[in-house]
Every structure is written in C-alpha cells, then in structure tokens.
Amino acid sequence: MSILSRVRSRARAFYAASILAALAGVVAIAACGGGDGAASTPASSPAASLSGTIAVAGSSTVFPISEAVAEEFSKRHNGVRVNVASSGTGAGGRAMCQEGTIEIWNASRPAKQEVEMDVCRENGIELIELPVAFDALSVVVSPDNDWAPCLSVEKLRTIFGPEAQDRVTNWDQVDARYPDRRLRIYGPTTASGTFDYFTEAIMGESGAHRGDLDLATEEDPLIASGVNGTPGGIGYFGMAYLNQYRDLVTPVEVENPSSGQCVAPSAETVESGEYLPLARPIFIYVRADAMESRPEVRAFVDFYLEEAPGLVTDVGYVPLPDSVYQWGKDKVADLVTGSVFNTIEAGVPISEALERAN
Amino acid sequence: MKPSPPALSASRQTAFTRRWTSWAFAGVALLATAFGVAALILLLFVVMRDGIGGLSWDFLTSFPSRKPELAGAKAAIMGTLWVMSFTALFSIPIGVGAAIYLEEFAPKSWFTRLIEMNISTLAGVPSVVYGLLGLAVFVFGMNLGPSIIAAAATLTLLILPIIIVAAREGLRSVPYSMREAAMALGATRWQAVWHQVLPAGMPAVLTGVILAMGRAIGETAPLIAIGAFTSVFFTPTSPTDSFTVLPIQIFSWISRPLRGFQENASAGIVVLLIVLLLLNSVAVALRHVYARRRRW
Numbered sequence: 282m283s284i285l286s287r288v289r290s291r292a293r294a295f296y297a298a299s300i301l302a303a304l305a306g307v308v309a310i311a312a313c314g315g316g317d318g319a320a321s322t323p324a325s326s327p328a329a330s331l332s333g334t335i336a337v338a339g340s341s342t343v344f345p346i347s348e349a350v351a352e353e354f355s356k357r358h359n360g361v362r363v364n365v366a367s368s369g370t371g372a373g374g375r376a377m378c379q380e381g382t383i384e385i386w387n388a389s390r391p392a393k394q395e396v397e398m399d400v401c402r403e404n405g406i407e408l409i410e411l412p413v414a415f416d417a418l419s420v421v422v423s424p425d426n427d428w429a430p431c432l433s434v435e436k437l438r439t440i441f442g443p444e445a446q447d448r449v450t451n452w453d454q455v456d457a458r459y460p461d462r463r464l465r466i467y468g469p470t471t472a473s474g475t476f477d478y479f480t481e482a483i484m485g486e487s488g489a490h491r492g493d494l495d496l497a498t499e500e501d502p503l504i505a506s507g508v509n510g511t512p513g514g515i516g517y518f519g520m521a522y523l524n525q526y527r528d529l530v531t532p533v534e535v536e537n538p539s540s541g542q543c544v545a546p547s548a549e550t551v552e553s554g555e556y557l558p559l560a561r562p563i564f565i566y567v568r569a570d571a572m573e574s575r576p577e578v579r580a581f582v583d584f585y586l587e588e589a590p591g592l593v594t595d596v597g598y599v600p601l602p603d604s605v606y607q608w609g610k611d612k613v614a615d616l617v618t619g620s621v622f623n624t625i626e627a628g629v630p631i632s633e634a635l636e637r638a639n
Numbered sequence: 640m641k642p643s644p645p646a647l648s649a650s651r652q653t654a655f656t657r658r659w660t661s662w663a664f665a666g667v668a669l670l671a672t673a674f675g676v677a678a679l680i681l682l683l684f685v686v687m688r689d690g691i692g693g694l695s696w697d698f699l700t701s702f703p704s705r706k707p708e709l710a711g712a713k714a715a716i717m718g719t720l721w722v723m724s725f726t727a728l729f730s731i732p733i734g735v736g737a738a739i740y741l742e743e744f745a746p747k748s749w750f751t752r753l754i755e756m757n758i759s760t761l762a763g764v765p766s767v768v769y770g771l772l773g774l775a776v777f778v779f780g781m782n783l784g785p786s787i788i789a790a791a792a793t794l795t796l797l798i799l800p801i802i803i804v805a806a807r808e809g810l811r812s813v814p815y816s817m818r819e820a821a822m823a824l825g826a827t828r829w830q831a832v833w834h835q836v837l838p839a840g841m842p843a844v845l846t847g848v849i850l851a852m853g854r855a856i857g858e859t860a861p862l863i864a865i866g867a868f869t870s871v872f873f874t875p876t877s878p879t880d881s882f883t884v885l886p887i888q889i890f891s892w893i894s895r896p897l898r899g900f901q902e903n904a905s906a907g908i909v910v911l912l913i914v915l916l917l918l919n920s921v922a923v924a925l926r927h928v929y930a931r932r933r934r935w
Contacts, residue, residue: 334881338868344869344870345705348869352703352704352705355872362871362880364871364872364881365868365869366866367869368866376866592705595705
C-alpha cells in the first residue's frame with residue numbers, strides 16, 4: 282500500500298467517524314425537539330395551581346417516609362412532580378451540595394460539618410434541617426431465650442464489639458449466669474444505615490463491630506427467621522419491622538445508661554426519650570433558596586411536616602413529639618438554616634436537643 | 640475355536656470405546672442443555688406463581704404507594720417504554736452504521752484494528768462504569784440531568800458493542816458473491832450494501848438487536864448511577880423528563896419488609912418479562928419479514 286493511499290484510507294476512516302458522530306447528534310437533537318407525548322399526561326384537577334418538579338434523594342431509611350408524603354402530595358397537586366430516589370445518605374448529600382441536582386435530601390444522620398454543610402455553603406447552598414421521625418432499632422432474641430430479657434449497653438458491646446470476634450462465642454462468656462449456649466449472631470451488612478447507627482450508639486464508634494457474624498444481610502426477614510431458628514440467636518434491625526416479626530422473635534429490653542432502667546422498645550419509650558441509646562431522629566434537609574423562590578417546594582415541605590405524624594406511623598417509624606414538628610414549621614417559616622443536630626451525640630433525648638438549639 | 644487375532648480384538652475394543660465416548664459426550668451435552676432449559680422453566684414457574692396473583696389492571700395503572708395493595712407499576716412501565724424506545728432509536732442506527740462501515744468500507748489498517756479491539760473491550764466493561772460515564776458526560780457535561788434522554792444515551796453506549804459485533808456477523812454471513820454480482824451490474828458499493836447486503840443480513844442483525852435490548856431493559860446499576868429516581872408519581876411526557884424503570888421499581892419493592900411488596904416485586908418481574916417479550920416479538924416479526932423476502 283502506498284503512503285498516499287494509506288493517508289487517504291485514514292482520512293476516509295476519519296470522515297466516516299465524523300459522519301457517524303454527526304448522525305448521533307442529529308438524532309439526539311431531533312429526539313429532544315420531538316417531545317410530543319405518547320404517554321398520557323396526568324389529568325389536571327381544579328385544585329392544582331402549583332407546578333414544577335421536586336427532586337428528593339438520599340437515605341434508604343428515610344425513603345419510605347418521603348415516598349409516602351410524595352404519594353399523598355401528588356394526589357392533591359397534580360401539576361407538581363415529586364421524584365424520590367433511594368440512593369443513600371452520603372450520595373444524597375453529594376447530590377445536594379456538590380451537584381446541586383436535588384431540592385430535598387433524605388438523611389438518616391445529621392449533616393456532617395465538613396463533608397456536607399461546608400461544601401454546601403461553598404457552593405452557595407444553605408440547608409434547613411428538619412427532623413421528621415424517630416428511627417429506632419430493636420435487639421431481638423429467640424423465643425426460647427429466657428435468660429436475657431434485658432441487656433445493658435456493656436453486654437451488647439461484649440456480644441457485638443470488635444473485641445468479641447472469634448472470642449465471645451458462648452452466652453456464658455457474656456454473663457456467667459447465662460447458660461452454656463452457642464452464641465449465634467445475625468445483623469445487617471456494613472452498607473446499611475442500621476449498622477452505622479448501631480455501632481455508633483453501642484460501641485461509640487461508627488463501624489466498630491465484630492466481623493464473624495453467622496449471617497449479615499440487608500433482608501430483615503432473614504435476620505428474624507435466623508434468630509427464630511436458633512435458641513442462642515441474637516440480632517438487631519429497625520424497630521419499624523418489629524411488629525411484623527413478633528411471632529418469630531422476642532424483643533430485648535435495653536438498659537438506659539443514665540437511669541439504669543430496663544426499657545422495652547416501643548413508640549412510647551422512644552418518644553419519651555427513655556429508650557436510649559437505640560433510637561435516633563432522622564431528617565430531611567431542604568434548600569433554603571428553593572423554599573424561598575419556589576412555591577411548590579414550600580407547599581411540599583409544609584405538607585410534609587403537617588402530614589408526617591400519620592404517615593410516619595403508616596410506614597413503621599415512630600413520630601416525633603408534636604412540639605418538634607412545630608419547631609420545624611417555625612424554622613421553615615423563618616428560613617432558619619444550619620444544623621443543630623450535628624453537634625449532638627446519638628442517645629441524647631430530643632427535648633434536650635431542642636433546648637440546646639434555642 | 641481359534642482365538643481371535645489380537646489385532647482384531649484390539650480394534651473392536653477401540654471401536655467400542657470410541658462409540659461409548661461419543662455417546663457419553665452426547666449425554667453430557669444433553670445434560671448441559673437440559674440444565675439451561677430447566678433453569679428457565681423453574682424461573683418462569685417461580686415468577687408466575689408469585690407474580691400472577693399481584694397482576695391486575697390496577698397494578699398496571701397505579702403509581703407507587705406506601706401501601707403494597709395500592710402500589711402499581713404505571714410510572715415504571717411508561718419509563719421503561721420511553722427509555723427503551725430512545726435507546727433503540729439511538730443504538731440501532733449508530734450500531735448498524737458502525738458495523739456497515741467496519742465490514743463493508745473500512746480498509747484493513749491499524750486504525751480499524753484499533754477500533755475493533757476497542758469495541759470488543761467495551762463489550763466487557765461492567766455496566767456501572769457506563770453509568771458513571773453517563774453521569775459525567777450526559778447528565779453534567781451535556782446538562783441533560785437525570786432524564787430519559789440521558790438514560791437512553793447511557794444504555795446506548797452500553798449495548799452498542801453488542802449490536803456492532805452482531806451486526807458485523809450478520810453482514811459477514813451474506814456471501815461475497817452478492818456484492819460482486821451487484822457491482823458487476825453497475826451498482827455502487829453503497830447501492831450494493833443498501834439494496835442487497837443489508838436486507839440479506841437483516842435477520843442476523845435483528846437477532847443482535849434483540850439480545851442487546853434484552854440486556855438494556857434489565858439494567859439497574861447504570862441508571863441508578865445517573866440518578867434515576869425510585870418513586871415517580873407521573874408518567875413522562877417528554878424525553879427530558881425524569882423517570883424510573885421497572886428494574887429499579889422491582890428492586891425497591893424487594894428491599895421492603897412488608898410481604899405485600901414482595902408480591903408486587905414478582906408481579907413487576909412478570910410485567911418486565913412481558914414488555915421484553917413484546918419488544919422481542921416486534922424484532923422477531925421483522926426478522927421473518929426480511930428472511931422471507933430473501934430470494935437466494
């Protein structure tokens with residue numbers, strides 16, 4: 282092949298590539314322009330005067346609540362499109378602060394100062410922090426377990442802590458009075474918010490946990506059935522799911538570290554602040570500028586705080602005291618930004634947290 | 640009785656062993672086939688058993704809900720149809736076009752070999768990587784947001800190598816004499832390709848398209864990476880709308896604790912299979928049309 286023809290064939294290849302690229306561009310533009318709907322547009326109701334699109338993303342723990350609110354809100358305001366993504370608290374924070382693609386961030390923990398609040402501020406985004414519900418964990422044992430109706434934080438640490446790995450394998454090692462029974466441990470995977478929260482509240486350090494679980498799974502039914510099937514089994518999952526598995530597992534009372542009292546996991550003990558340290562508030566964070574300039578975002582957040590108590594119960598979480606929702610509504614009205622909860626450790630009663638905020 | 644000569648007995652032995660080996664191999668191959676078929680039947684059986692009960696008109700026409708009995712797949716079905724339509728619109732012309740160029744026009748140079756090597760490498764890249772690429776290029780770079788068009792463009796990148804490889808094989812299966820005959824009658828290279836080679840190779844090209852669309856319709860990871868939503872309470876009306884698709888909706892239901900959602904997930908899988916079969920049946924019908932039209 283002569284040099285000339287080689288050059289020519291290279292040029293031909295280049296032309297063909299650019300023709301293909303141009304074709305792709307034309308198709309893309311044609312597709313963008315030709316947006317006539319093959320799908321049916323939602324029927325507009327007379328009450329719907331608001332319009333726009335609201336993007337919500339973040340924690341999979343908060344997701345069911347935001348989804349429920351979006352469901353009800355969409356029924357009332359047909360013109361507003363609310364999208365909810367279950368992408369994880371961290372990813373939601375990035376979408377909010379770095380990418381600026383969402384208006385509302387679902388967070389199962391308070392926003393971190395350096396990772397989120399500061400980054401948001403650098404990008405000109407101010408956040409309004411709104412607690413929306415309690416997320417509570419319950420530790421469960423097999424119905425055959427009659428020796429440990431109540432466990433202290435220390436004992437939970439002995440059972441689940443990183444030092445227990447390959448060492449604590451029997452119930453009599455947890456307490457000499459407990460029977461000689463093989464300890465079987467069931468829990469969530471390291472990817473879950475439940476895992477993060479449990480390790481923070483019990484071990485005092487996020488991620489500190491033994492690694493030799495008999496089963497680590499994101500499927501709560503598997504934890505419940507695993508614990509049910511082994512007399513020496515113990516596990517933990519979100520309290521929201523406890524009622525579903527009451528016939529399979531027995532919830533353990535947890536000793537409140539400050540009062541020394543054994544407290545059973547229930548809506549009442551969570552709200553009163555007695556069930557500590559395994560109950561935490563969960564949040565949504567809203568962009569202040571969107572609240573100010575976009576009536577549909579404002580309407581959605583107002584609706585969220587108004588309807589939260591009922592909807593939170595519907596999806597299995599524990600509602601906050603009315604005073605906390607009222608506190609949120611006041612914050613929204615005055616557009617008060619910044620995080621109060623990121624300076625408050627897990628296990629502090631919410632009433633105390635609010636007092637510290639004011 | 641004379642003892643049979645050792646040579647003959649040895650050859651009989653060999654014949655027996657040889658035949659037996661052949662039978663054994665056929666048996667193993669049959670077992671392998673049966674395994675695949677059994678897995679498919681089991682899959683269909685389990686999905687149908689769990690999912691058929693949850694299928695209803697309401698399921699197809701309702702938006703997601705916190706209550707499993709009210710939740711439906713409308714938004715996800717429409718989202719999947721929108722995304723797949725645009726994926727087909729982008730990927731088929733580009734994929735077949737690239738295949739035609741590489742097979743019919745490209746000179747055998749280091750440049751085309753480089754392209755070929757790139758394409759086969761791309762076919763093996765994990766799908767979530769395409770998601771990150773789509774996020775950077777389409778969602779942010781071209782500022783399309785987490786829209787249907789960004790999703791379709793991302794899925795197009797994902798399935799393009801499959802379509803190109805299959806389409807090239809389809810074109811290669813057309814005897815070279817067809818091109819020579821066309822050109823001997825005065826047709827240009829382009830006319831030979833467009834009027835003879837492409838229609839003749841179309842059945843095989845369409846098979847590749849079916850496989851590629853089947854891959855795309857089930858993808859979750861790249862769409863989550865570009866920011867697809869989980870719960871959507873409207874049906875898209877334009878390609879720039881946000882969306883959700885069936886696999887994401889199914890995954891979301893599976894990870895819920897309430898038993899009713901598990902049923903919804905199974906029903907969603909049945910719907911996904913039906914949508915996939917519908918899309919495929921269009922391609923199969925087209926394939927038959929082209930195969931019948933072929934007169935040689």
